[in-house]
Amino acid sequence: MSTPETQTHDIARLIISCPDQPGIVAAVSEVIAEIGGNIISLDQYSTGVEGGRFFQRTVFHLPGLAAARPAVEQAVQTRLADRFSMDFSLTAADQPKRVAIFASKTDHCLLDLLWRHRRGEIPMDIAMVISNHADLAEDVRPFGIPYFHVPIVNGDKAAAEAKHLELLTGNVDMIVLARYMQIISEHFLEQVGAPVINIHHSFLPAFIGAGPYQKAKDRGVKLIGATAHYVTRDLDEGPIIEQDVIRVSHSDDVAQLTRFGADVERAVLSRAVKWHCEDRVIRSGSTTIVF
Amino acid sequence: MSTPETQTHDIARLIISCPDQPGIVAAVSEVIAEIGGNIISLDQYSTGVEGGRFFQRTVFHLPGLAAARPAVEQAVQTRLADRFSMDFSLTAADQPKRVAIFASKTDHCLLDLLWRHRRGEIPMDIAMVISNHADLAEDVRPFGIPYFHVPIVNGDKAAAEAKHLELLTGNVDMIVLARYMQIISEHFLEQVGAPVINIHHSFLPAFIGAGPYQKAKDRGVKLIGATAHYVTRDLDEGPIIEQDVIRVSHSDDVAQLTRFGADVERAVLSRAVKWHCEDRVIRSGSTTIVF
Amino acid sequence: MSTPETQTHDIARLIISCPDQPGIVAAVSEVIAEIGGNIISLDQYSTGVEGGRFFQRTVFHLPGLAAARPAVEQAVQTRLADRFSMDFSLTAADQPKRVAIFASKTDHCLLDLLWRHRRGEIPMDIAMVISNHADLAEDVRPFGIPYFHVPIVNGDKAAAEAKHLELLTGNVDMIVLARYMQIISEHFLEQVGAPVINIHHSFLPAFIGAGPYQKAKDRGVKLIGATAHYVTRDLDEGPIIEQDVIRVSHSDDVAQLTRFGADVERAVLSRAVKWHCEDRVIRSGSTTIVF
Amino acid sequence: MSTPETQTHDIARLIISCPDQPGIVAAVSEVIAEIGGNIISLDQYSTGVEGGRFFQRTVFHLPGLAAARPAVEQAVQTRLADRFSMDFSLTAADQPKRVAIFASKTDHCLLDLLWRHRRGEIPMDIAMVISNHADLAEDVRPFGIPYFHVPIVNGDKAAAEAKHLELLTGNVDMIVLARYMQIISEHFLEQVGAPVINIHHSFLPAFIGAGPYQKAKDRGVKLIGATAHYVTRDLDEGPIIEQDVIRVSHSDDVAQLTRFGADVERAVLSRAVKWHCEDRVIRSGSTTIVF
Structure with a gap:
């Protein structure tokens, strides 16, 4: 591996x-x-x-x-x-995967990917960054990657996804959801024709859905985790590529758990993307083989 | 800590x-x-x-x-x-907790506790080992601890628990379920008047119930975990004392996951028991403070 | 902690x-x-x-x-x-430490500190970045921190250090060497009047000096480490603040060990700086107490 | 692997x-x-x-x-x-390695190997346990393995090694030093004709020789390690098979470091022995390939 x-x-x-x-x-x-x-x-x-x-x-x-x-x-x-x-x-091997990164407002996963890409650690070409917010445009600019702001206007997600497909079709081999806080529709998954990797901010299958760090705090867990997985129509159920955890204690509040979580999330997502780009990950039903 | x-x-x-x-x-x-x-x-x-x-x-x-x-x-x-x-x-501090260990047929958690006790690593007196099977009696004998075989006859769990209470009442300050494969009744918990610590063979709240390693294999997880918690009436929901994980891969079959799991289980349970015996663990609603 | x-x-x-x-x-x-x-x-x-x-x-x-x-x-x-x-x-607590970061050509430790500072994770004011090279100026600019390029001209380190002291005196409470590839003189340490934290790119006390990843490869180690310590006149001997390791295998070449090492280095240095800024680290002879 | x-x-x-x-x-x-x-x-x-x-x-x-x-x-x-x-x-694969385990007075590495062998986790036949002390004989007896007490009489190590060679020759395929506190002579290594695996109670190449936990305490390290390696004529320099560490703090005294160290030592040695018995470890100069 x-x-x-x-x-x-x-x-x-x-x-x-x-x-x-x-x-x-x-x-x-x-x-x-x-x-x-x-x-x-x-x-x-x-x-x-x-x-x-x-x-x-x-x-x-x-x-x-x-x-x-x-x-x-x-x-x-x-x-x-x-x-x-x-x-x-x-x-x-000299034809890197063409990648689109989706982000929202939080920067840690996006920046870690951009930075590792610049260092030559991940064999990919980042074709574009797509976001439903404008917030991260300034952070992306120094990396020389196009940033497309596709807001969701009046809650019309279908229109936004249509715009996404325009941008993506023919241009990318994979899509990375780097803390993109929108649910991807089944229609989009069918149309886009490229694998989609997501970082889930908890140790699946625990704490699914929103607010995982609050849930973890309420449950008194001693380890905080993150999970990178392929996106399927069943939310939070896609094949797992990589997971990791970090030790926490009762004295860490939800804000601190969230910060620790960010460190695990970016590490786990970057490894998953790297392995995918090196053709090391094979999907097999609900699981993966990672060579 | x-x-x-x-x-x-x-x-x-x-x-x-x-x-x-x-x-x-x-x-x-x-x-x-x-x-x-x-x-x-x-x-x-x-x-x-x-x-x-x-x-x-x-x-x-x-x-x-x-x-x-x-x-x-x-x-x-x-x-x-x-x-x-x-x-x-x-x-x-010079009055160690008096402890009863419950076990069934698997030896790893029980032996780790007995061995650490002999080395003086855990400040406790082990008053007795109780098992619903005779299998582990020979393993316990060299440690000089009484072994009480309390079989469940004709499925009469209430009779077995009555026997447990006879043995325990007045004699122990805490009970450790070292992979004891029977569900503890609410009546027993009320009567026994001592905290009960269990080792759950998975990373709670994921993979609750039986067969956690098979479930983990089916889900394709990359880390196997174990959780030590206080037993409450809500199975698998008691306050968590300690957790840990071990890295696994697609190539590990369920038998191998189970072996890795055993290593994590005994480490996690031993730490939880040690901390409890040192009065480091305070229950607070559904969580714990571990000093 | x-x-x-x-x-x-x-x-x-x-x-x-x-x-x-x-x-x-x-x-x-x-x-x-x-x-x-x-x-x-x-x-x-x-x-x-x-x-x-x-x-x-x-x-x-x-x-x-x-x-x-x-x-x-x-x-x-x-x-x-x-x-x-x-x-x-x-x-x-509302008077953050004023910090100067020294760097050379590699960016990973510097950027991790700048990024965590921007996120509000470390209670410090970064007063300036000082480098003997111009390479990282563009990376620092978006963070809005002054970048002082102090080249070592004709090998005159004393002149460079004199320039450093001009910049630093009265302006900083601590200095972080974020992979600064120059040896700090005893004279500088005496004059600067502020603690200096260094990240050593190996698991001290092993693999001291230059080329630690090549040395680790030659020795066939299975874990790569990094160490953050206070700088003293005895190179590589200062009190250790934090250490960590990452697992490697025979198949990782020196370039890959170096990449893994960079991940450990930035994590370890960031933790050490954070703890110092929170007044959690107390020096005691050749060791530290980290509360 | x-x-x-x-x-x-x-x-x-x-x-x-x-x-x-x-x-x-x-x-x-x-x-x-x-x-x-x-x-x-x-x-x-x-x-x-x-x-x-x-x-x-x-x-x-x-x-x-x-x-x-x-x-x-x-x-x-x-x-x-x-x-x-x-x-x-x-x-x-159905011809397990025949193994002799050398021990002195501490039991943790020896017992972990005996216990894992009994569980069928390591494909080996334990032919004998050899010790320069009688202390561990009772612990070994329940496992049904011969225990040979070969004391070093009047400091005559050569005589003891001659006795060892009598016991070993033709009977074993590998030798495990499970915290055997005697230096093995070059003559013995040449004569015995089987690989010898040792557990070194520190993170090589740091803290070589005796008293590693005291040295670690004096140096203020934040991680305690152990190293399993093949024994060569150069003490502490043999090819490394496996290493691991455990996190410690300033508040752990040398006795506690030693206890933590024992946990790492037994885990590391057991993995190294298992991998050797599965023919996964290939020596290559001063390093190993571990498949």
Whole structure:
């Protein structure tokens, strides 16, 4: 999960999933070797030998990848996917994901992503920041990223989402909700055609919904958590990518819990986005595999 | 919370709670000084200056404590409790709590407590181990603690609890449920007259009830937790004393989650019991103050 | 250590240290009560009952503190300090520490401090940022803090330090070295008259000096750490305020260790600065007490 | 690192290391497929593509492994080892490592290993416990493991080590020093022919040698650590397998630091022994790869 893969030129990532059966690793390795690729890293996981599902992430070096890519996809399709009833995706490591970040008024998750992006820690291109408020525009400007203020006028969320889709369609590969305080409609999820990652400001499945730090205080918990997950139509129920906690005590009031929470939230969201951008996260029903 | 208080002779602990108002710390310090005591440590907490409740734990050295104790209690009652509408308790550090441990078939929490007790890490006397199964008797024997096997015959839990009360009444100051897999009745809680601490094998308030590790696996969580709490009539809702988590991944099956969980459970329960035995934990509605 | 003390008006902090003996807590409480103060929080620690040294931090509310302060100091001096051979300091919570931050070319510690300051998380006024490089000027500008570029010309460090002293004298209460890559001279430390906090990019006392992440990689460690400490004439030997670590593996190269290290460094330094600004840290020989 | 591999029958583990070059993963997969094996898990690591060294751990299922093993070793030797200048080892998962545990007077590491072994958490056979003291014999007896008391008579360590070698030779695959307070001689290490794992009661490379908790207290550190490492002739310099820390404060005295340290020590040593027994740890110069 932590393998550095800093070199990106001519590096391909092949993500596969299929019913488990003997010989998959060997077959994949063989195909990669035959097309002239050299495996750099390989992770696999099976939900069970009998009747389970198999997942593999293979990173390999292939000179001239850009030109060879159609041939590679063809080889994977015919020699692997057809044979093993396999889903697959092939990405080039030097083609970063194009990302849109949604925010509202709080800055901690947004700024952490912008700052890590500037440092080169996350392999993504941030195409735009979208917010229902103007507040954070000044903070974003020094990073040179477009900031689109899309207010929700007269409570017309559908109009705002239509505007979002105009901005996003064809321009992004993923969407990050960096403490965006609006519920995403099912219609939007269907239309946008890109995965949406959210940071939930609590340790799911506990303290779902609004006011999690007040709820945590009322319950007297000793740890405050945050959860990054893919957004699905079932609010707070999407597959979990990453979670973490921080220790608190009875003497921390809700304001202090919220500050501690902000530190956990930005750390957890940044890790989740990084892993997604490195094609390390595979969705599997209500859970994820994180290689 | 971590102050070592290894010396115990002539050491008293005064735990107070009352409506917050100015002058409480000074009044308590003054009374202790006047009776000849020397304050060793002092922790206090208020839920709010206006209309809040004040809690304080004061540890002090008083030569001849055993003889002076009635006079001390009298002084606290008349000079502090009456004046500040104060609840208080006074304990002598060299009088360890008398504890009964309930267990069923799993050994990890029970053995960790027995072992820490033998090392002198927890200031308690373990009066007895009670189990609805005979399985752990051999493990307990080398520690020289009585093991009472109280099976539940024909599902008659009331009979078993009556037997428990016979064993416990007058003999213990607290009860620890060390993975005791039976629900405690409200009647028992009322009759037993001693606080009951339970270890819940999940990160409350998530994954309540049975099978928490399976639930955690199904939900794809990345951290496994455990929670020690006081038992109240509302199952899984008692005031939380301590919690902790351990990092897991998609590749850990339920058996492995359960093993990791066991490590967290025994650590969390041991800390909670230790703190309770040191009079560090004060219940306050649905939460706790842990000094 | 985590008590929120968000209200600051009319709040005083009294920090004392003296040879341990009975009656100190009571005497302090009595004086505070007599001058009309109400104790909000109180922490104390003794290095040993016999021949030890006693430390106490008392936070109290006193209406009209600004006007009453000379009288309070007088009372503490005559009623406490003289009697107990006590060192003491009295601060007003609404008078934030004036801070200068030194940086070089790396931004992570500096930006985390600026950002937390803007959010109101650390009770300080940042008077200036001083750097031997111009690189970070643009990053600092949006925060509205003066940035002084003091290059070291022809290796003349003494000249640079003289310039530093001009800028600092009378203007700051503390100095934070936020990855400032120059050694501070003993002369500077003597002249500046304010405590200097440094973030050391390793888990002291291991991996002292330059290149700690390469050293950690060579040694195969499984955790990367950072240490915030007061600067003394003995490099890397100053009293430790805070430390933390992050888990790494064999697969992390030095660049990745450095990135992980940056996350730990900024978290550790920010906590240390916050605690210092709240008068929670007391130096005691080569160590610290952190209330 | 955490993949559960609970099924052990007909499961082989192939550990290889060789100069890195293209095609190794494919070649290994191909050989395993040809002999009828099905890869269950595969981890690899390279110290660098150019001139680096490659390491791989492959777990595979092979029906009839016990009978087929010579043929498998032959295939690996001729088809892989000769071609890639490869070192390799092949182990059967149902043949647990035979382990000797050395202890002195403190019980925490020893008991944690015995208890985890009894629970089936660590795939090892504990052949014997050897101690220079008789103190722990009673604690070991209930676990049904032979306890050999080998005192050091008149300071004659060589005689004791000769006795150790008599007991160990041919009987064990690894040796665990569970807080064994004697220095192991270079001669012993050469003669015993099995890896030796030690738990060092500090966070190496800090606080080497005796009295680490006193040293930590003197230095005012905020975290206490422990390190499990292979024993080499250079004391405290062997390759690190695992490390961990626990948070402490100024108020913890040396006795309390030692108790916290004991908790970290047993956790760290148990993980290191488990990983070694699962063939997850590969030594590489002064460091380790832990798959």
